[in-house]
Amino acid sequence: MQSNKIRLHDREQFLTRLAVLMKEGYLLPVALSLLLPMHTQKLELALSGIAGILKSGGNAAEILKFLGFNDHVLFPIEIAEYHGRLPESIDSIAKSFARTEQVQKKLKNILIYPVSLLIFTSILFLFFRTSYVPNLTEMMKSLQSGSEESGVPAYLLSLPDFFIALFVSFAFSIYVFRLVLKRQVIQKQITWLLAIPILRRFMKLYWSHLLARELGTLLHSGISMQESLDLLQRQNYHKIIQYMANLSHEELLMGQSFSMSLERFSFISKDMAAFIRHGEQTGYLGKEMILYSEVLMERIEQQTQQLLRIIQPSFFIIIAICIVGAYLAILMPMYNLVHTI
Incomplete structure (x- = not known):
C-alpha cells in the first residue's frame, strides 16, 4: 500500500x-x-x-x-476491534501520543543547550590545537635550557572530541543492537533487553502495562479469559505480548489460574501477580487490570522524569571536565617553565 x-x-x-x-x-x-x-x-x-x-x-x-x-499504535487498534471500543482506544492512544511527545520535547529542550555547548567547545579547542598550541610550544622550547621537555599536553584539548566520538559510537551501537535484536527469537529478545540494567526496569513496566491494558479491556467487555488470551496470541503487531499470552494460555489449559501463571514470568512487574490475584478474588479482574495499567503508566512517567533530570547535569559535568583539561594543558607547561627560569 x-x-x-x-x-x-x-x-x-x-x-x-x-x-x-x-x-x-x-x-x-x-x-x-x-x-x-x-x-x-x-x-x-x-x-x-x-x-x-x-x-x-x-x-x-x-x-x-x-x-x-507504527505497531505500538496498531496493536491496541486491532484488539479494540474485538471488544468494540475503538473510539475509546483511539482516544487512549492519542493521550499516549501526547505523553510521548511531551517527553521528547522535554528531552530535546534539555539536550539542545549542553550538546550545542559541547560542540562549540570542541570547535574552540580545535582552534587552540591548530593555532595557539604550536606557537606556545615553539616559544617554550626557545626559552628552555637543556634537554628538559615541558610541551603543551595537547591530548587534554582533545577531550571534547573524545566525548563526542563516544556519544556517536554509543548511538551507532544502539542502532546496530536494535537491528540485531529484531532478528532474534522472542525469548532471546526478552533476555537481551532484561540484561541491560537501566532498560530492564522500564521494559518490565512497559510490558506489564500493555498486557494489563489490553487484556483488562477485553475482559471488561465481557470476553472470557481464554478467548482474550487467544486474541492476544493471534495478533501480529506485538510479538512479546503474543508470547506472554501464549505462555499464560498454556498454563490455563493445565488448570492454573492467570495470577499463578504470571508468577512464573521474570519479565513482568513484581506486584502484577498479586494485583491480578486480588482482581480474581473480587470478580472485577478486567476493571482492576485497566486501573493497574494506569498505575504502571504513572510509574513509567515518574522514572522517565527522574532519568531526564540526570541527563543535563551529566552533560555539564562533561563540559566542565573539558574546560579544566584545557586550563591544565595551558597552565601546567607555563608553571614548569617558570621553575626552569
Whole structure:
C-alpha cells in the first residue's frame, strides 16, 4: 500500500479528533475523509489507498498502518476491534501520543543547550590545537635550557572530541543492537533487553502495562479469559505480548489460574501477580487490570522524569571536565617553565 508515501502531521491531534468524531457516531471512513484534508498534503493518494483497503475487507489497523502509524499504535487498534471500543482506544492512544511527545520535547529542550555547548567547545579547542598550541610550544622550547621537555599536553584539548566520538559510537551501537535484536527469537529478545540494567526496569513496566491494558479491556467487555488470551496470541503487531499470552494460555489449559501463571514470568512487574490475584478474588479482574495499567503508566512517567533530570547535569559535568583539561594543558607547561627560569 506504499504507506511510506503518506505523511500525517499533528498525529496526536489527528487521533484525538478521530476519537471525538467516532464517539459522535461518525463511521471510520467518513471520519477519515473529514480529517485527512487537515493532516496530509497527499489527500487523493490517502483516500484512494483507504478505499482500496476497505474494498479488500481491511480493518482499522490496516488503514492506520497505511497512514504511517507504527505497531505500538496498531496493536491496541486491532484488539479494540474485538471488544468494540475503538473510539475509546483511539482516544487512549492519542493521550499516549501526547505523553510521548511531551517527553521528547522535554528531552530535546534539555539536550539542545549542553550538546550545542559541547560542540562549540570542541570547535574552540580545535582552534587552540591548530593555532595557539604550536606557537606556545615553539616559544617554550626557545626559552628552555637543556634537554628538559615541558610541551603543551595537547591530548587534554582533545577531550571534547573524545566525548563526542563516544556519544556517536554509543548511538551507532544502539542502532546496530536494535537491528540485531529484531532478528532474534522472542525469548532471546526478552533476555537481551532484561540484561541491560537501566532498560530492564522500564521494559518490565512497559510490558506489564500493555498486557494489563489490553487484556483488562477485553475482559471488561465481557470476553472470557481464554478467548482474550487467544486474541492476544493471534495478533501480529506485538510479538512479546503474543508470547506472554501464549505462555499464560498454556498454563490455563493445565488448570492454573492467570495470577499463578504470571508468577512464573521474570519479565513482568513484581506486584502484577498479586494485583491480578486480588482482581480474581473480587470478580472485577478486567476493571482492576485497566486501573493497574494506569498505575504502571504513572510509574513509567515518574522514572522517565527522574532519568531526564540526570541527563543535563551529566552533560555539564562533561563540559566542565573539558574546560579544566584545557586550563591544565595551558597552565601546567607555563608553571614548569617558570621553575626552569
